[in-house]
Amino acid sequence: MKTLPAIELKPYSDADFPVLQGQNSPEMTAYLGGPETDEKLLERHQKYVKFSDTGAEHMYVIWVEGQTAGSAGYWEKEWNDMTVWEAGWGVLPAFQGRGIAVAAVYALFEKARKDGRHRFMHAYPKIENAASNALCRKTGFELMGECDFEYPKGVQIRCNDWRIDLLGHDNP
Ligand SMILES: CC(C)(COP(=O)(O)OP(=O)(O)OC[C@H]1O[C@@H](n2cnc3c(N)ncnc32)[C@H](O)[C@@H]1OP(=O)(O)O)[C@@H](O)C(=O)NCCC(=O)NCCS
Numbered sequence: 774m775k776t777l778p779a780i781e782l783k784p785y786s787d788a789d790f791p792v793l794q795g796q797n798s799p800e801m802t803a804y805l806g807g808p809e810t811d812e813k814l815l816e817r818h819q820k821y822v823k824f825s826d827t828g829a830e831h832m833y834v835i836w837v838e839g840q841t842a843g844s845a846g847y848w849e850k851e852w853n854d855m856t857v858w859e860a861g862w863g864v865l866p867a868f869q870g871r872g873i874a875v876a877a878v879y880a881l882f883e884k885a886r887k888d889g890r891h892r893f894m895h896a897y898p899k900i901e902n903a904a905s906n907a908l909c910r911k912t913g914f915e916l917m918g919e920c921d922f923e924y925p926k927g928v929q930i931r932c933n934d935w936r937i938d939l940l941g942h943d944n945p
Contacts, residue, residue, distance in 0.1 A: 855893070
């Protein structure tokens with residue numbers, strides 16, 4: 774297995790708006806409904822800044838060699854009559870293809886496992902999102918099947934439902 778890059782997850786802060794702006798390109802949002810308006814993006818930023826104050830929602834920037842490479846986080850979701858963690862991630866194009874997302878997802882597992890609030894973490898990449906589905910497979914998520922999903926609000930999409938049992942998994 775190739776060596777993973779050294780990354781750090783830092784709680785998303787008010788100074789991190791540029792990373793969201795970087796992620797709001799047509800390329801980065803191809804499977805996420807397309808770029809958001811400036812107003813929506815600012816709303817998202819303000820929401821993420823507040824995440825740090827709660828135990829139910831967590832957003833981080835991925836820090837690599839003194840630079841911000843993207844973001845990753847997890848938050849509570851009701852799924853099949855259970856509260857689970859839903860995870861989400863984005864690595865900026867200049868940093869892609871180096872295993873940064875894999876390292877960040879392992880770091881998310883570690884944080885959620887320590888947190889201990891929920892046993893299962895899910896991810897719902899769109900069926901066509903090859904990179905994100907490969908990431909789930911690679912990091913040990915189990916494919917539960919396809920599902921309908923609403924994202925962004927009001928838009929129905931077809932996704933894969935990936936799940937990891939945080940108690941039954943050790944990072945390599
Ligand atoms: C998904 C994403 C985070 C992956 O980031 P990354 O840092 O380039 O991923 P990694 O380098 O850690 O690679 C993870 C695995 O995915 C595979 N992969 C990456 N891009 C791929 C692609 N376009 N098609 C198929 N597999 C791909 C890699 O080969 C790697 O597997 P390997 O080590 O067995 O080769 C990045 O593509 C992204 O930000 N996409 C846009 C945002 C997005 O769609 N977020 C997810 C919403 S559900």
